[in-house]
Amino acid sequence: MMDDMDLSLHHKMEEKDERNQLDQTAQDVLSKPLDRPEGPLKVTGRATYADEEHPEGTAHGVFVRSTVAHGWVTGMNTAALRKMPGVLAVVRDAKMLRNPAQGTAGEAPVQNPNEIFYVGQPIALVVAETLEQARHAALAARPKYEAKDGEFEVPLEDYETPPKKQSSEGDLDSAMGQAAHSVDSIYTTPAMGHAMMEPHAAVAQWDGGKLTIRASCQMLKYNVAELADSLGVKAKNVRILSPYVGGGFGGKLGISHEAVAAALAARKLKRPVSVALHRRNVFEATTRRSETRQRLRLCCDDQGHLTGFGHEAWVSSLHGESFSEPVTQASSFTYAGDNRVIGHHIARLNITCAGSMRAPGEAVGVPIVECAMDELAEKAGIDPVDFRLRNIPEKDPSTGKPYSSNRLADCLTEGAKAFGWEKRGEVAHQREGEWLIGLGVASAVRVNMLMNSEATITLDPDGHAVVETDMTDIGTGSYAILTQLAAEMLGLPMDRVKTVLGDSDLPPSSGSGGSFGAASAGSSVMLAARALREKIAERLGVEEKDVTLKDGNAISGNKVTPLTEILAGERLKAKGEIEPGATGDDVRQATWGAQFAEVAVSAITGEVRVRRLDATFACGRILNPKTARSQCIGGMVFGLGSALTEELSYDLRNGRLMTRDLADYHIPSNLDVPPMNVTFLEDRDPYANPMQAKGIGELACCGTAGAILNAIHNATGIRVRDFPATPDKVIEAIEAAQGQG
Amino acid sequence: MAQHQITLTINGTERSLALDDPRVTLLDALRQHLDMTGTKKGCDHGQCGACTVMANGRRINSCLSLAVMHDGDTITTVEGLGEPENLSPLQAAFLHHDGFQCGYCTPGQLVSATAMIEEIKQNWPSVVSGDLEKVSLSDDEIRERMSGNLCRCAAYANIVDAIREAAKAEGVA
Numbered sequence: 028m029m030d031d032m033d034l035s036l037h038h039k040m041e042e043k044d045e046r047n048q049l050d051q052t053a054q055d056v057l058s059k060p061l062d063r064p065e066g067p068l069k070v071t072g073r074a075t076y077a078d079e080e081h082p083e084g085t086a087h088g089v090f091v092r093s094t095v096a097h098g099w100v101t102g103m104n105t106a107a108l109r110k111m112p113g114v115l116a117v118v119r120d121a122k123m124l125r126n127p128a129q130g131t132a133g134e135a136p137v138q139n140p141n142e143i144f145y146v147g148q149p150i151a152l153v154v155a156e157t158l159e160q161a162r163h164a165a166l167a168a169r170p171k172y173e174a175k176d177g178e179f180e181v182p183l184e185d186y187e188t189p190p191k192k193q194s195s196e197g198d199l200d201s202a203m204g205q206a207a208h209s210v211d212s213i214y215t216t217p218a219m220g221h222a223m224m225e226p227h228a229a230v231a232q233w234d235g236g237k238l239t240i241r242a243s244c245q246m247l248k249y250n251v252a253e254l255a256d257s258l259g260v261k262a263k264n265v266r267i268l269s270p271y272v273g274g275g276f277g278g279k280l281g282i283s284h285e286a287v288a289a290a291l292a293a294r295k296l297k298r299p300v301s302v303a304l305h306r307r308n309v310f311e312a313t314t315r316r317s318e319t320r321q322r323l324r325l326c327c328d329d330q331g332h333l334t335g336f337g338h339e340a341w342v343s344s345l346h347g348e349s350f351s352e353p354v355t356q357a358s359s360f361t362y363a364g365d366n367r368v369i370g371h372h373i374a375r376l377n378i379t380c381a382g383s384m385r386a387p388g389e390a391v392g393v394p395i396v397e398c399a400m401d402e403l404a405e406k407a408g409i410d411p412v413d414f415r416l417r418n419i420p421e422k423d424p425s426t427g428k429p430y431s432s433n434r435l436a437d438c439l440t441e442g443a444k445a446f447g448w449e450k451r452g453e454v455a456h457q458r459e460g461e462w463l464i465g466l467g468v469a470s471a472v473r474v475n476m477l478m479n480s481e482a483t484i485t486l487d488p489d490g491h492a493v494v495e496t497d498m499t500d501i502g503t504g505s506y507a508i509l510t511q512l513a514a515e516m517l518g519l520p521m522d523r524v525k526t527v528l529g530d531s532d533l534p535p536s537s538g539s540g541g542s543f544g545a546a547s548a549g550s551s552v553m554l555a556a557r558a559l560r561e562k563i564a565e566r567l568g569v570e571e572k573d574v575t576l577k578d579g580n581a582i583s584g585n586k587v588t589p590l591t592e593i594l595a596g597e598r599l600k601a602k603g604e605i606e607p608g609a610t611g612d613d614v615r616q617a618t619w620g621a622q623f624a625e626v627a628v629s630a631i632t633g634e635v636r637v638r639r640l641d642a643t644f645a646c647g648r649i650l651n652p653k654t655a656r657s658q659c660i661g662g663m664v665f666g667l668g669s670a671l672t673e674e675l676s677y678d679l680r681n682g683r684l685m686t687r688d689l690a691d692y693h694i695p696s697n698l699d700v701p702p703m704n705v706t707f708l709e710d711r712d713p714y715a716n717p718m719q720a721k722g723i724g725e726l727a728c729c730g731t732a733g734a735i736l737n738a739i740h741n742a743t744g745i746r747v748r749d750f751p752a753t754p755d756k757v758i759e760a761i762e763a764a765q766g767q768g
Numbered sequence: 769m770a771q772h773q774i775t776l777t778i779n780g781t782e783r784s785l786a787l788d789d790p791r792v793t794l795l796d797a798l799r800q801h802l803d804m805t806g807t808k809k810g811c812d813h814g815q816c817g818a819c820t821v822m823a824n825g826r827r828i829n830s831c832l833s834l835a836v837m838h839d840g841d842t843i844t845t846v847e848g849l850g851e852p853e854n855l856s857p858l859q860a861a862f863l864h865h866d867g868f869q870c871g872y873c874t875p876g877q878l879v880s881a882t883a884m885i886e887e888i889k890q891n892w893p894s895v896v897s898g899d900l901e902k903v904s905l906s907d908d909e910i911r912e913r914m915s916g917n918l919c920r921c922a923a924y925a926n927i928v929d930a931i932r933e934a935a936k937a938e939g940v941a
Contacts, residue, residue, distance in 0.1 A: 069871030070859040070878060072806020072846035079805035158800060159791040224810045224818055224872040273808070273872030274920050290904050306811040502921045504872030657866045657923060664922030689815035689918060696915040698896075698908075700924040734802050 029151055034601035035732045036558035038550070040477060041429075041608035043713035048557070049515065049648065053577040057515035060653035064526070065271070065506045074271045077243040078228035078303045085230065086115055087158040088292050088302040089165040090149035090284065090312065094376040096177035096682030100141045100150050104169045108153060109705035111167065113160030118152040118292050126380035127313055128253040128281025129350045130246065130540050135256040136281065137347055137626040143172070143620030144345050145377050146683045146743025147311025152288040154300055158492030177377030179256040186372035194359070196425065197366030199324060202335035209335075214323065214395045216750040218675035219316040220309075221384050222694050225273020227313060228303035231289035236260070238293075241268045241284045245275040246538025247497040247531040253282035258290055270529040272539075275501040276665075277383040278313055280540050309425050310687040314382030315675055317342040317352040319391050323399035324368070331409040333418045338396060339370030344381035351382060357472045357729075358396055359425040360420045360615050367425060378677050378686065383540070385665060386725035389473045394670070397469035398748070401740065405454075411468050411737065412443045412621075416445045423615040431614040431714035434645030435470055435621070438708065442621035442643035445469070445706055455744040457716030462627040462636075465742025471620030471642070475712070475721045477607040478537035480547035484513055486599045489581045490516055490590045493534045494526040494555075498536035498548040502661075503724055504654030508545055509552050511651060512718075516556030516575025518590075534602065542618075542722025545650060547605060550716045554603030562601070566593050574680075610714040620644040622663070622730035625701075626738040635671055635739060640731065645708040647721030652707065659705045660726040666731025668695045671751050774839040779848025782901070790836050795819045797835035803940060806846040806875050810918070817917035820883075821845050827883035829916075846875035849882060857937055858882055861930035869921035877917045881931045884913045888940055905935050923937035 049057060068074040091103070105117045125137040125144060140150045150170060155161035203209050229242040238260065244250045248268050255262040267286075272279065285302040293300040306315070323338030340354035351373045361370060384390070404414035419436050419594040422429050443449075446464065457464040482496035494513045500506045506526050514524045527533065537547035557571065567583050575582040579590050610616070625639040640663050649655045672693035676685045686692040705727075711719040732750065740746055745760035778798075785801055795812075796823070798804045807830060811819030814832040821830045822844035850856035855863065858881055868874040872902040888909070893900045896912045903909065910928050919927065935941070 061864070065871075066863040066868075067852035067855060067859075069868055069874050070846075070855065071850055071852050072804075072875040073852055074782065074871055075805060076808075076872060078809075079799070157789060157792075158796060159789050163791075222920050224816065224918065225808070226810070272870060274870040303809070306813065306815075486853070502868075504869075588915045653866050656867075657869055657921070657926060660925050661869060661922040663926065665920075688813055689811050690813065694918060694920055695922065695924075696918055697924045697927065698915045700910040700922065701909070703925055721856075 034558040035601060036554040037604040037606065038554055038717060039606040040610045040716060044717050046712045047711060047719060049718055052515050053213050053575050054515045054518045056521055057511045058649055061320045061511060061521065061651060062505060063507045063654065064510050065611050073624040076225050076231060076271050076273050077241050078083055078301055079232060080241060081301055082299040085299040085301050086154050086156060086296060087161045088152045088154045088289060088300050088328065089161040090308060091151040091153060091168040091170065091384040092144060092308065093143045093148040093150050095143060095172050095174045096146045098143050098174035100143065101173050102169050102171040103151060104201065108164045108168060111164045113156040114164045115152060115156065115296055116154045116156065116675055118182035118288060118295060120291050122257055122259065123149065123290060124284050124287050126345060127283035127349065130277065130280030130383045133249045133252040135253060136554040138257065140274040140319060141730060145379055149284045149312055152176060152292055152302065154292045154296060177682045179376060179378060179677060179682045181374045183341065186374045188372050192371035194369045195367060199335045199337045199366040199368045202366035203324055203326045204287055206334055207329040208403060209326035210264040210399050210402045210406065211324050212399055212402060212748060214321045214398065214748045216319045216391045218318040219384060219669060219673050220675055221278030222689065222692060223274030223278055226304045226306055226309045227283050227285050229286040229289040230299060230301040231293040231540055232299040233294050236246065236265045238290055239266045240286055240290060240716055243272050243279055245272065245279045245499055245501055245540055247499065248535035248538060250282045251531045252284055254290065257282065257287045268529060269499050272499050272501040275539060276385045277387065277540065283313055285443055294620055306689065307687045310692065311379055311684050314381045316384035317344060317381040318343050319352060319354050321354060321395045322661050323395060325399050327401045327403060327407055328426040330408045331414050331417050335366040336362055336364035337368035341369065341372045343374040343376045346375045348380060350382055352391065353388035354392040357393055358411060360423040361470065361472050363420040363424055377682050383710055386473055386729050389729040393472060393729040394469065394733035394736065397730065398736050401737040402746065412439050412448060415439055415470055428613065428615050430714040431616045432710065433619065433709055434710060435619045435622055438619050438621035438643045438645055439470065441706065441708065442623060442641060445643060445704065446623040446641040448623065448714040452743065452766040454741055461629050461631045463742040464627050465738045467624045467734045467738030469622050469733030469737060471622050473542065473618050473722065473729050475616040475618050475715060476541050476543040476549040477605065477611060477716050478543045479606050480537040480551040481534035481602060481604045482536065482548060482551040482555050483534055483600055483602045484552065484559060486594065487558055488591065488594045488596045488598055490520055490523060492524045494524065494552055495533045496528060496536045496548055496551065497531050498528050498544065499539045500528055501539045503539060503544060503658060504651055504755065505544060505548065507654050508549060508650040512549055512552045513556055516553055517559060519579060520613055542725040546716045546718065546720050546722060549650065549718050549720060550605035551603040553717055554605060555601045558601035558603060559599055563593055565613050605716065614714050614716060618726045620726055622734040624738040626735060626742055628739055628742045628757060632762060633754035633761060635752055635757060637667055637735060639701050640703045642727060643708065644726060645710040646723050646726055647710050647712045648719045649707050650720055653722050654703050655707065658724040660703050662724060662727025663703055663731045664695050664700055665728040667699065667735065669751065670732035670735040674751055772836045774836055777842045778837055779844060787835060790834065792835045793831050794833045794835045794838055795830040798830065804845060804847055808872055808875055810873065817880060818873045818876040819916065820880045822879060822883050827880050844879065849878055858934040861934040865926045865930040867923050867927040867930040869923055873917060873919045877919065877927055880914060880917045885935050885938065885940055894930055905940050907932065
């Protein structure tokens with residue numbers, strides 16, 4: 028038996044990779060619409076999520092939440108709670124978190140729950156024998172507070188303006204003054220919630236000084252470090268298991284309250300403790316997408332060429348948090364214009380901590396840019412698709428760097444054709460009874476990233492392979508694409524490859540976030556497989572590129588050798604490791620799309636019904652068209668929710684979240700969702716990674732809301748600049764326009 | 769607290785349960801007391817549908833129902849629809865049409881859809897039914913009747929495809 032880890036391949040993306048190895052492999056399982064390998068477990072209820080494997084003797088914890096927005100906890104009726112039936116402990120520990128860690132933090136977030144920063148902040152954990160007893164006692168808690176005034180909204184002059192987050196080129200003011208056409212509009216978008224279906228949960232168990240915790244986490248490598256730092260233990264003594272994650276969308280990037288509190292309580296009680304957040308805890312106390320105020324200043328000449336592009340954003344978060352919604356992230360490189368302004372302003376408010384949510388930045392920035400582009404196209408009298416096509420730069424207009432690949436024009440052109448854009452009529456032109464019909468377009472754009480990621484593949488003597496990495500599958504299809512990749516590279520049928528994920532003892536991956544998971548974890552699997560291929564080729568006495576692997580055989584020259592013969596009773600294990608390099612800095616990497624919507628707007632109630640959503644995307648090699656399409660339709664519906672229904676509403680008198688459950692925070696339901704078409708353009712981005720694959724899941728939610736709002740304008744002639752376009756706002760604008768008319 | 773002895777027939781098997789707390793919901797009885805975690809807790813408020821089970825053939829939110837109210841009832845959960853190696857036609861259709869992503873709402877969607885197809889067979893009309901005498905399985909009927917089951921991954925379009933295919937194979941149109 029050989030040493031377990033004699034093979035490894037590390038690759039840093041320092042230059043473009045045009046080998047396109049995945050176009051030359053022969054197994055023909057990659058880029059095929061295969062079913063998810065873990066699917067049978069999910070559709071039978073056998074896939075186990077965080078709160079579903081309770082060791083013998085597990086106790087239950089429920090949080091006591093702050094009812095004030097700012098101040099200090101000065102006491103609590105702990106003794107009385109301790110006497111309630113079944114209560115084992117009331118944990119008030121300075122190691123508990125104020126708020127979850129931000130994505131990729133890798134260290135403890137702000138701790139000590141005694142200092143209160145928002146309503147709903149967990150301030151104690153009541154642990155009891157049963158869930159019912161813990162819940163009863165937590166609700167009976169009567170904390171004493173030294174309350175201070177909270178800040179729930181602040182005047183614009185009180186926003187921070189970090190110098191590093193401002194930029195300008197040329198003179199936008201004079202460009203606006205001299206332009207043939209210009210737009211200067213203020214838009215607002217509300218705070219939003221991830222609303223993943225599985226609430227955050229953790230089951231903690233100590234074995235001596237070692238902690239094992241089942242939790243719902245997206246990025247285990249970072250989460251282990253965050254949890255260990257929060258608890259004051261060594262990272263090597265912490266193991267996190269997240270084999271199945273019931274959705275994340277960024278809401279489970281960093282370690283959260285329940286994991287830390289469950290670990291503290293389990294250590295104190297010397298027995299396993301489960302803490303599953305109630306849905307209202309999830310909304311109040313995990314993270315949210317920041318509300319935004321955005322000012323768009325766009326101007327163009329009489330030919331519709333942009334001469335100025337200004338995008339300033341006002342967002343909020345808690346005191347001391349480094350993350351703030353990067354609203355203008357894509358604004359620096361999407362459209363032309365010599366005179367540019369980017370602005371970023373941050374308010375410190377006493378409401379739920381802001382954090383990353385699906386496409387942080389672009390998800391709220393791009394729709395607003397796209398609405399403003401629609402306004403300017405109309406003023407210039409140019410078709411909105413044509414107007415966009417006229418303003419796609421040759422290179423990144425802010426930095427002068429080339430694009431790794433820019434397929435926006437192809438997406439717009441192909442997408443318009445597929446959607447039937449030529450049928451779009453004049454504004455407020457088409458009516459069916461009470462319904463006003465309109466079509467809208469928006470570009471979609473999202474930065475593309477690569478992260479450090481490692482994986483191993485073990486090839487057993489009988490020709491079966493096991494892929495292992497701490498990568499997670501949060502519904503994105505990691506199990507499917509990593510299995511397909513290994514099978515493709517090693518020439519094995521799918522049923523001879525098994526993928527094990529979601530265990531922090533496995534090689535550290537990128538984790539799931541920022542749409543970099545498939546590219547990063549996938550590349551590491553590809554590299555591990557390449558290392559195995561090299562070994563196989565070496566044994567055959569040929570170069571790796573000259574060997575074809577298919578159906579468990581190696582083919583070189585005209586000789587077919589079974590893998591089992593080459594392995595000769597030995598087991599091979601290889602590690603692959605991808606590292607981002609110069610291709611992340613030398614060129615502008617992004618994914619591109621064009622999205623189209625058809626809406627019907629009731630002229631009587633202001634209700635908006637989306638009739639059709641179409642999208643054309645260019646996002647590199649598609650590893651599995653079935654799961655990729657699912658990511659896209661899911662993203663488009665995510666965008667639909669942000670356009671029409673979703674809003675975290677805070678009571679500005681006391682900071683209380685009024686829409687803290689799924690009855691009041693309206694994510695789209697089945698009947699809200701229209702037929703959808705998704706088209707992927709054949710795309711290879713050599714700068715991205717050795718697979719030439721890119722992110723998908725976030726791109727799809729970046730253009731939808733813009734297309735819908737622009738379609739509402741086409742239907743009615745009104746512009747809703749305060750998202751979401753709920754019936755009250757739509758009908759008010761329609762009536763106001765009729766009054767003016 | 770007094771003991772509450774109840775008997776449930778779950779997926780064809782009789783299960784006796786001694787509950788010392790009447791506040792245990794049917795959902796928590798399944799998940800915490802019977803180790804049947806296929807049924808999911810998404811909101812605990814009857815808002816998301818992840819906890820959908822059938823009680824005496826009718827779909828309900830098990831989080832909104834106390835276990836002690838179900839003494840003697842017949843309960844069907846996702847575990848009773850099929851097994852990984854022997855999927856029900858609807859489960860197979862969900863798999864093939866990718867009618868799920870993270871999979872957390874999926875058990876509720878499947879139980880709900882299974883019961884919903886029976887409702888169509890029994891000619892129960894809904895708000896979108898054009899003809900109250902003869903209810904047909906249009907896509908809008910599926911969407912309306914499945915709107916009590918939220919899916920944040922938004923596999924809705926694929927869920928509709930899966931249900932349509934499975935229902936048609938069963939002769940429901």
